[in-house]
Amino acid sequence: MKALILGDRNAPNLIDGAVLETMIAGVRARFEADALAARFGGPIHAGEIKSFPVVDGAADPDKVAAALDQVALYILLTRQLVDDLGGDPGLVSGTAMLITPKNVGLTPTLSIRDVTKRVARMGRLVMSIPNAGEIVAAVPAATTFNTIANEQLDAQHRLDTLHALADHIGTDYTSSCLSTCGNARFCRERAFRDGLLCLSGPQTVRLLPGVHSLGRAAELSAGAPPSVPEAPVATLLARAGRLYDDAVSAPQLNRAKR
Known part of the structure; x- marks a missing residue:
């Protein structure tokens, strides 16, 4: 990366599996970008390879949006890295390079999208995540799942206990939960009760x-x-x-x- 910043002609054109670090909620987190690409004298691009296909020029919009958000995070972190190394963050392009299969074959297809607004939104999102220590401190010390897991207790008592626990730690419902989690209907009921943003879909939550x-x-x-x-x-x-x-x-x- 230093060679790219300095404009070294021998700098790599492709960094495969670049590991990027940042602090999220007070905890150091690492993310692995599929690739960072650059040519001599040009900007650095973040790229991501996905398995979902582009059929007749169109792809699943939710999957595309999630992939672009992912690349936006890599761009944000790469700019932070360049800045930490004394370079100009503007050296990192605000466009995402997304590689997906074309139609039903395995022919890789490159699409380039402007994700400038997504990068800004991702920066705000990362900054808004509460500190992990604050979240843990907000959970009562006596919190336990033992009552909920005890099938010999009254079902209504167990459900009331689960609601009380969810009041403290919250839920994170998405429509995909229905096919993967036995508690999805419980969380969906609470989402309807509280009018949570997730009811409008993941795109609304991201926006x-x-x-x-x-x-x-x-x-x-x-x-x-x-x-x-x-x-x-x-x-x-x-x-x-x-x-x-x-x-x-x-x-x-x-x-x-x-």
Whole structure:
């Protein structure tokens, strides 16, 4: 990486399996990018190889979005690394290189996407993750799963205990949980009860980091004062709210003029 930053002609054009580090929630985390690519005098690109196919020019939008978010994180971390080494973070391109199979064959196909906004959003998301120690400290010391796991106890008592535990530690429901987890319906019920953002799908969750419920998103779109974690997306929500109000009121104004 130092050779790339210094513009060394002998610097590698491809770094396979680059390991990138950062601090997340007070814990050092490592991520392995499929590849970092560069040519002499050009920018550094982050690339990712995925197995889902592009059929007739289209791919699963959720999988594409998740892959682009993944590359956006690699770009963010690579820029941090370049900065730590004394280089210009702008040397790292804001475009993602995504390699996927074409149609039903195994022909690798390269697509290049601008993920500048995703990189900025990923930066806000990483910064908004609470410290792991704070999360642990918020869980009561007497917390235990023994009551829930004891099948000899009353079922309603076990369910009430599970709800009480979830009130403290939370849940993280997604639609894919239904096919992989026996507690998915429990978490889905709580998501509906609390109007959680996950009900609108993973794309909405990715677009609104720091906002935890649909009701709160509606409040921010109406101009409610945001908290610090909500501030980056509050402006966008308020703008969307104004555009929606204008679109709804326009037909009424036209009818009034008639």
